[in-house]
Amino acid sequence: MKASAPSVAELHHISTRFGSHVIHEDISLRIDRGEIVALLGGSGSGKTTLMRVMALLHRPQSGTVKLFGNQVSYAGQDEFELRRRMGYMFQFGALFGGLTVRHNVAMPLLEHTALSARLVGEIAQLKIQLVGLAPHVAGLMPSELSGGMIKRAAMARTLALDPELLMLDEPGSGLDPASARSLDELILRLRDALGLTVIMVTHDLISVQGIADRAILLHDGKILADDAPKKLLQSEDPTVRYFFQLKIERSHLVEDKEVTL
Numbered sequence: 001m002k003a004s005a006p007s008v009a010e011l012h013h014i015s016t017r018f019g020s021h022v023i024h025e026d027i028s029l030r031i032d033r034g035e036i037v038a039l040l041g042g043s044g045s046g047k048t049t050l051m052r053v054m055a056l057l058h059r060p061q062s063g064t065v066k067l068f069g070n071q072v073s074y075a076g077q078d079e080f081e082l083r084r085r086m087g088y089m090f091q092f093g094a095l096f097g098g099l100t101v102r103h104n105v106a107m108p109l110l111e112h113t114a115l116s117a118r119l120v121g122e123i124a125q126l127k128i129q130l131v132g133l134a135p136h137v138a139g140l141m142p143s144e145l146s147g148g149m150i151k152r153a154a155m156a157r158t159l160a161l162d163p164e165l166l167m168l169d170e171p172g173s174g175l176d177p178a179s180a181r182s183l184d185e186l187i188l189r190l191r192d193a194l195g196l197t198v199i200m201v202t203h204d205l206i207s208v209q210g211i212a213d214r215a216i217l218l219h220d221g222k223i224l225a226d227d228a229p230k231k232l233l234q235s236e237d238p239t240v241r242y243f244f245q246l247k248i249e250r251s252h253l254v255e256d257k258e259v260t261l
Contacts, residue, residue, distance in 0.1 A: 005033050005034065006069070011063065011064075012063055013026050013027070014062070015061050016053065016061055017061055022221050023046040024046050025221040027222065027223055031199060033195075033197050035198070036211055037198070037199050038201075038208045039201045040203075040243070042243075045218040046221065048169055055086055056074075059074060068082065068085060085164050086164070086167060087163035087167065088158065089154050089158040089169060093142075093150040093154035100139055100141060101142070104153060105153065107160075123160070124138070124160070127157075127159050130159065130190075131156045133149060133153065137153070148182065148183065151175065151179075151183055152186070164197065165196070165198075166196050167200070168198065168199070168200040168201070171187065171202065172202065172207055180204060180206075181206075184210050184211050187200075209229050214226065225240045232244055
């Protein structure tokens with residue numbers, strides 16, 4: 001990513017904690033427009049919490065957050081307007097079980113716009129097809145969907161308000177390798193077609209290698225490494241090398257087993 005690209009999100013000296021437990025300590029980073037950035041780290045390293053800080057879903061104890069060139073003041077209306085420019089997909093989709101896919105996707109439009117019911121329905125249908133789901137899926141209930149279809153329906157809902165920044169919490173978790181790779185391809189297509197910036201929390205290093213421009217590795221409350229995945233694979237830091245090489249070996253082993261079955 002060119003250094004001259006405008007930033008979408010910036011964190012400066014962020015510290016977060018839950019009670020006496022420190023999650024992040026003095027973290028600073030910048031996400032440029034058009035990037036796909038993966039947040040990595042072991043369990044409990046604070047990946048999702050850091051993304052929630054950028055999504056304005058968690059307020060840090062100290063430090064500043066800047067989104068789309070605006071410093072966040074946590075002052076109600078300003079925060080609301082910034083949130084409308086972002087889309088957040090939860091780890092397991094978080095679809096409303098009592099609503100059809102179409103109504104799930106329409107929900108943000110009904111809540112945050114004054115569009116007519118007819119137009120909302122048309123936009124929802126468009127978003128459903130945009131993520132690669134067949135038109136008839138709009139009328140199905142979440143319980144009738146496969147794991148991959150749930151992820152795509154959740155993605156369609158995330159795109160409902162045409163966000164500039166897409167945040168994905170473990171997008172490929174729970175999916176078989178073929179479905180996970182198909183979802184990777186979708187993320188790339190959406191980024192390129194819609195000009196999105198994407199931040200994703202993931203443990204899937206096959207996905208990171210395939211689509212991420214940068215990978216940020218969290219360890220002991222700090223950023224241990226921040227670079228292109230290929231460069232991190234060649235890192236001389238033993239912790240970075242161990243994390244990437246071991247995780248990738250395990251990922252390939254799982255995929256090989258899935259293909260064999």
